[in-house]
Amino acid sequence: MSTTLEQAVVGRRVLFAYYRAPDTYLPGIITAIRDDAATLQVRLDGRRTTIPCPADYRGLRYLNEVVPVPELTMGRFRPTAKDFGGAWEGVPVCRMEEDDIVILAAVPSAARGAAAAYLREVCGDSDDVIREYLRWLTDRWVTFEWQREDAEYPWLMVSAAEGDEQALHIHYLPA
Structure with missing residues (x-):
């Protein structure tokens, strides 16, 4: 050997x-x-x-x-810009595999600003196209959950109720 x-x-x-x-x-x-x-x-x-x-x-x-292999934390967590892959206008923004966009902001104006900056900088969209897209921006309550190491995705976003103590108020832009 x-x-x-x-x-x-x-x-x-x-x-x-x-x-x-x-x-x-x-x-x-x-x-x-x-x-x-x-x-x-x-x-x-x-x-x-x-x-x-x-x-x-x-x-x-x-x-x-x-050394012993450290266990990965599992279950619910609060994502950061690093988990999302970046921040625009100071707000974490993530593009999901289906091209939906998740904006980690509860305030609509902050979500709109971050989404617009992301669409402009990453997607190269014009202001007219961005205005059209932003018409579809909705708010949701969700949780984020870490998955096992060999999972297809490191984390999942799961719908939640507003009263859930670990739920986050986000904005969502469908593809």
């Missing part, structure tokens, strides 16, 4: 570099080994998803430290 495969153990701390940024190493941990050690699952620090990679991947550096 090669030295690389001997080092490929669950809980080993690693440094990982993406092929497109080979000189930028990010710290992480091996969370699982698949296919008889042919494929590792690496979770980068501060992330919820794993990256599959071969044990002998050129962008993987094994560190000496082997």
Whole structure:
């Protein structure tokens, strides 16, 4: 067995570099080994998803430290701009896979401003198109729930009642 495969153990701390940024190493941990050690699952620090990679991947550096794999928090949470992928006009905005847009703002004027900035900067829409889109902006009460590490999406948005103590008042722009 090669030295690389001997080092490929669950809980080993690693440094990982993406092929497109080979000189930028990010710290992480091996969370699982698949296919008889042919494929590792690496979770980068501060992330919820794993990256599959071969044990002998050129962008993987094994560190000496082997520790228990930290459990991911599960269940409801309050998202941040980082969870959403960014903020516009100071408000977290997220485009869902179906192209619906979620704006983490309870105040309609803040939601409209953030949605307009997002549509202008990210989608390249004109002011006339944005005005038309904003007619469909609605408010909702929802919760956000972390999913397991191997889930298709790191979190889900679930409809909630206004009285739910963990519900957030958001604005929603359907595709």
